[in-house]
Amino acid sequence: MNKFILSIIVLVISLNFLHADVKADKKEEQSRFESLSKLTNVIGTVEKYYVDDLKLQQIVDKALKGLMQELDAHSTYMDKKYFKEMQIQTDGEFGGLGITVGMRDGALTVISPIDGTPAFEAGVKSEDIILKIDDKSTLNMSLDEAVSLMRGKPKTSITLTVVRKDVRKPLEIKIVRDIIKIESVKAKTIGKDILYLRVTSFDKNVVDGLTKAIKDAKGIKGIILDLRNNPGGLLTQAIGTTDLFVDKGIIVSQKGRDDSSEETFNANYSKTLTRVPLIVLVNGGSASASEIVSGALQDHKRAILVGEKTFGKGSVQVVLPITADKSEAIKLTIAKYYLPSGRTIQATGITPDVIAYPGEAVKAPDMDFMIKEADLKKHLKSELEKVDGKDKDVKKETKKDDKKIITDEELFKDNQLKTGVDILKSLIIINK
Known part of the structure; x- marks a missing residue:
């Protein structure tokens, strides 16, 4: 009898839960209906x-724009016009400025100018806030609308009005559009045993370019990977770049609202090229893919990060057609x-291990006025100064200008690079 009563109680509880679920579903459905009804009423009103006399399609388009911006x-x-403008033109008649922009606190902000592009040459800098594009204010302008305005035919000019940190008045920067051709990987040497690799953006050629540069370098004991002002690019190239230096473990994962959107990317031992000490340079213009690379290398303790905090763009976007004709x-x-540690990039960025600010490095004071052993009249000759028992003047070796070599003079003009090189030299000594 007790078992029978217990079964009845369990059945009643189950029915109550089922009834509660049905009520919850009905309540949710009613809420959805009320929300859609409210939207319809507002559009009708x-x-x-x-x-102004607005057509229904215009009102809906404005509603959709507002929704996405929020x-x-x-x-x-x-919309049809804008989507068509955003598609790549087959005749190659459209040019650009060579900057990557994003929204920060509602303001159109330069993430970074790309090396060698019109914007870079005109003096646009990372973290500049764009107030106007020609005579149009960027207030309440969407990111893609701004990109569309800045894009145009090569050799046509555009004026950006920007606000820059520590500059009291807005600056007007005139730029002439051009076809943007980017050399995504540049390789140079510093001294005899340091390889300098500059990645300007993560296009489809980055991993191949880095692989070639590393394999071609002989006698290299350390690498500087420069990701400053790198706005990002292809996720596959970011993963492949990290894989060149990391031989196991997670590189990056992406997570959405449900399990189906989760994906994890791991390092592959066979793709690892080098294990020499590594320094990565970053700044406020390092975003997206460059943050994945620098953050993963930092989490794996494979590299020391030098520079300034990165931009903080760690989200994934897809383009989804919403009409039958895909227009x-x-x-x-x-x-x-x-990142491998589980931390997110979005809106937080990557903090370097060593903070270093841009500008010239501090040089040691000139001490040539001080008397040294070699200045004494009867100083003992160095063995290097004697050849066949005769004194010989030691002549400094002069080097011809080489675009593949970073000179000491160039090094001292870049404090962040100089800091990275100094740290790397210490790591090389420790690893001997």
């Missing part, structure tokens, strides 16, 4: 009473990137 800085709605689309944020 605007169509009927707004001061989600985050990288999500956007693209309109939305760009939607669907996931965030997470």
